[in-house]
Amino acid sequence: MRLTFDKSDERFREEVASWLNEKLSGEFSKIKYRGGPGDENAFIDERKSWEATLADGGWIGIGWPIEFGGRGASIERQVIFHEEYARAGGPGRIGHIGETLLGPTLYEFGTRSQCERFLPGILEGREFWCQGYSEPNAGSDLANIKTKAVFDQSTNRWLLTGQKVWTSLAQESDYSFVVARTNPESSLHKGLGFFLVKLQQPGIEIRPIRQMTGTAEFNEIFFNEAVCNAENVVGPPEEGWKVAMGLLGFERGISTLGQQMLFQNEFDAVVSLAKENGSAKIPELRTRIAEAHIGLKIMRYNIMRVLSGFSDAGELQPAALISKLYWAKWHRNLGKLAMDVMGPEGEFLIDTPYELGRLQSLFLFTRADTIYGGTNQIQRNIIAERALKMPREPRG
Amino acid sequence: MDFTFTEEQLLLRDSTRNFLTAEVTPSRLRERWKSHDVADNDLWEKMLDMGIISATIPEELGGSGLNSVDFVLLAEECGYVALLEPVVYTALVVVPLLCELEGDFPRELLSGLVRGDYRISVACPFTGLVEDADTSAFVLKFNSNKELVACSVTDAELSQIRSIDPGRRVFSLKECESGKVLMGNNRFEFLHEFLINSMAFANAAQSLGLTQRMLDLAVNYSKDRHQFKKPIGSFQAVKHLLANVAIKLEFAKPSVYRAAHSLHHGAPKRSLHISHAKIAACEAASLAAKNSLQAHGAMGYTWEYDLHIFSKRSLVLSATGGDLGFHKARLLDSLFSDDFQLGPTATFS
Numbered sequence: 001m002r003l004t005f006d007k008s009d010e011r012f013r014e015e016v017a018s019w020l021n022e023k024l025s026g027e028f029s030k031i032k033y034r035g036g037p038g039d040e041n042a043f044i045d046e047r048k049s050w051e052a053t054l055a056d057g058g059w060i061g062i063g064w065p066i067e068f069g070g071r072g073a074s075i076e077r078q079v080i081f082h083e084e085y086a087r088a089g090g091p092g093r094i095g096h097i098g099e100t101l102l103g104p105t106l107y108e109f110g111t112r113s114q115c116e117r118f119l120p121g122i123l124e125g126r127e128f129w130c131q132g133y134s135e136p137n138a139g140s141d142l143a144n145i146k147t148k149a150v151f152d153q154s155t156n157r158w159l160l161t162g163q164k165v166w167t168s169l170a171q172e173s174d175y176s177f178v179v180a181r182t183n184p185e186s187s188l189h190k191g192l193g194f195f196l197v198k199l200q201q202p203g204i205e206i207r208p209i210r211q212m213t214g215t216a217e218f219n220e221i222f223f224n225e226a227v228c229n230a231e232n233v234v235g236p237p238e239e240g241w242k243v244a245m246g247l248l249g250f251e252r253g254i255s256t257l258g259q260q261m262l263f264q265n266e267f268d269a270v271v272s273l274a275k276e277n278g279s280a281k282i283p284e285l286r287t288r289i290a291e292a293h294i295g296l297k298i299m300r301y302n303i304m305r306v307l308s309g310f311s312d313a314g315e316l317q318p319a320a321l322i323s324k325l326y327w328a329k330w331h332r333n334l335g336k337l338a339m340d341v342m343g344p345e346g347e348f349l350i351d352t353p354y355e356l357g358r359l360q361s362l363f364l365f366t367r368a369d370t371i372y373g374g375t376n377q378i379q380r381n382i383i384a385e386r387a388l389k390m391p392r393e394p395r396g
Numbered sequence: 397m398d399f400t401f402t403e404e405q406l407l408l409r410d411s412t413r414n415f416l417t418a419e420v421t422p423s424r425l426r427e428r429w430k431s432h433d434v435a436d437n438d439l440w441e442k443m444l445d446m447g448i449i450s451a452t453i454p455e456e457l458g459g460s461g462l463n464s465v466d467f468v469l470l471a472e473e474c475g476y477v478a479l480l481e482p483v484v485y486t487a488l489v490v491v492p493l494l495c496e497l498e499g500d501f502p503r504e505l506l507s508g509l510v511r512g513d514y515r516i517s518v519a520c521p522f523t524g525l526v527e528d529a530d531t532s533a534f535v536l537k538f539n540s541n542k543e544l545v546a547c548s549v550t551d552a553e554l555s556q557i558r559s560i561d562p563g564r565r566v567f568s569l570k571e572c573e574s575g576k577v578l579m580g581n582n583r584f585e586f587l588h589e590f591l592i593n594s595m596a597f598a599n600a601a602q603s604l605g606l607t608q609r610m611l612d613l614a615v616n617y618s619k620d621r622h623q624f625k626k627p628i629g630s631f632q633a634v635k636h637l638l639a640n641v642a643i644k645l646e647f648a649k650p651s652v653y654r655a656a657h658s659l660h661h662g663a664p665k666r667s668l669h670i671s672h673a674k675i676a677a678c679e680a681a682s683l684a685a686k687n688s689l690q691a692h693g694a695m696g697y698t699w700e701y702d703l704h705i706f707s708k709r710s711l712v713l714s715a716t717g718g719d720l721g722f723h724k725a726r727l728l729d730s731l732f733s734d735d736f737q738l739g740p741t742a743t744f745s
Binding site: 134137139140141144165166209210211212214218279282283284285332336339340342343344345346347348349351352353354356360364367368370371372375376377380381393 | 520522523525557558559560561562564566622623624628631633634637682686689690693694697698699700703704707708711712715716719720721724725728
């Protein structure tokens with residue numbers, strides 16, 4: 001066990017900090033701290049050019065292996081990067097789905113030519129991705145996917161028909177990775193393919209879903225014989241489930257580092273407001289702020305522990321299985337705490353028609369945290385069944 | 397010792413429920429969000445005709461003379477439909493406050509309310525904000541001399557504040573210092589606490605109704621929605637989520653009814669009972685907001701689905717009329733006071 005950074009890491013920290021401070025002081029200063037949860041729709045164009053700027057600085061995919069265009073940075077350095085990014089108020093990343101989920105999935109499960117085609121777009125901050133998993137009847141029961149993919153031999157293409165839902169930022173993305181049923185006779189996890197689909201095409205319609213925040217980060221995607229070339233299927237067409245689950249493994253690993261730094265920023269905002277408006281003197285709130293601090297530290301220690309022993313992406317340790325449930329509950333509680341710290345002023349909107357303040361957004365948006373990416377209830381089943389090896393819940 | 401309501405009280409609740417659930421539908425509330433700057437006069441008139449607005453006004457002034465125990469069930473029903481009109485504040489805050497005052501003018505104001513000549517609203521003692529100030533003729537508030545005054549709204553400068561609860565119409569008042577003095581500052585302490593208690597009680601009662609509504613929505617959804625080829629309500633994880641809400645709600649009810657009884661009888665410990673009721677009812681509503689949304693999955697998180705109408709209202713009721721921190725502190729002050737009675741004989745004290 002070693003819990004400090006060495007000298008070369010500290011030099012790396014200085015390099016990151018000075019680069020970020022310089023870049024965020026000019027044209028990008030207005031997007032500092034913007035684009036976080038509940039604020040994803042803010043400054044889309046500016047945040048897309050920010051991605052390209054990050055790419056120019058070589059800061060996208062720093063943890064990727066060198067052979068795939070990354071920097072092969074150690075866990076320590078990835079931690080440092082995320083810490084400094086949060087400290088500098090770096091804007092919410094539009095490219096994070098591509099960088100942290102699809103990229104690693106492609107170099108793990110994809111072909112050489114798929115990597116050559118799609119990784120540069122991610123690394124250069126040019127092409128943005130969204131996740132096409134959930135459907136109206138495939139939420140917690142994710143394997144109940146009905147979107148179908150039919151192979152057209154004459155053109156060597158797959159034609160996708162069906163519907164995805166709750167797709168974050170689909171309206172701002174260039175591509176979606178889509179799980180669809182290639183074998184109509186199949187059910188559950190079998191007979192599914194993992195498709196890389198271009199969104200700008202006639203067979204696709206994207207409709208935003210307005211959320212109770214008043215914003216529309218989620219979308220429905222309708223596929224009507226949408227086209228996907230045969231070479232853009234990752235893994236065998238009937239074994240996409242493995243790829244889809246491998247991707248979720250990345251979701252619970254390194255990508256949570258950046259998220260935790262964001263949590264730290266939000267927690268700091270709550271603490272400073274509590275000091276400013278006197279809530280910090282109320283015993284009820286003092287206690288809950290202390291509990292939030294403890295929870296945040298636990299999450300950070302735990303992810304460092306997981307990442308230190310992170311050997312293979314396929315099999316997650318119990319310490320990794322608990323992370324989604326823990327952070328979702330912690331974050332939702334922080335949102336409620338923020339409202340209680342605001343007191344009666346917590347109800348006042350910033351502007352018409354329905355512009356929420358940062359902490360109000362935090363409160364309303366974190367209500368979704370315990371649902372998307374596997375509900376708390378599904379997470380507990382996973383912990384019980386996979387970590388504790390308890391009998392599976394009777395289903396279907 | 398009897399916690400039950402009379403047949404009459406229950407009948408009145410049922411007829412109010414029938415009226416409100418038919419009239420105050422989610423789609424009507426959404427219409428109101430669009431026309432944010434106007435009140436629903438038609439609904440107010442109907443409720444005036446039904447006698448709900450004047451329910452707590454003494455009979456000799458033309459009201460029905462209901463007390464807080466009679467009205468608590470009606471306030472729950474108003475919460476159940478997330479009624480936007482300030483009916484509960486009128487009946488449980490404005491009217492009792494005016495009834496506390498002596499002299500002709502307060503009686504005149506009460507008579508005017510019965511006749512439907514005008515509406516009267518009240519400034520929150522914590523924030524100074526006034527609900528539906530623009531449709532009121534008078535606002536009751538404390539001036540800087542701690543006198544209770546009735547300000548004429550036409551003399552005031554109103555500015556509307558947008559709330560996280562999209563239908564709520566709340567205003568700040570400027571240039572509204574003067575007004576007819578209703579009570580000198582020698583009774584400030586009493587009336588200030590009276591006002592806080594009335595508002596907290598009104599919010600607690602409505603929170604019970606909101607909790608029930610959110611629970612009903614989630615229970616119904618969990619019967620319809622299928623995953624793994626079964627209704628999601630058949631899974632223990634979902635059942636337990638909602639059972640926990642039912643437990644909170646049923647345990648909150650008697651504390652609110654106890655508070656209603658204390659208010660009605662002017663019990664010495666009414667402030668303690670009201671703080672208890674406010675905490676219990678708002679915590680139930682907060683849990684309902686959290687767990688009902690969870691049971692709905694992403695659907696409950698959309699603007700189109702009705703759940704957020706009720707969860708946002710419950711949020712506002714929790715933050716106003718004294719928030720959790722205020723009421724917990726007040727409860728603790730009372731609990732730690734030297735003359736606080738403990739022991740078996742003090743069960744209902």
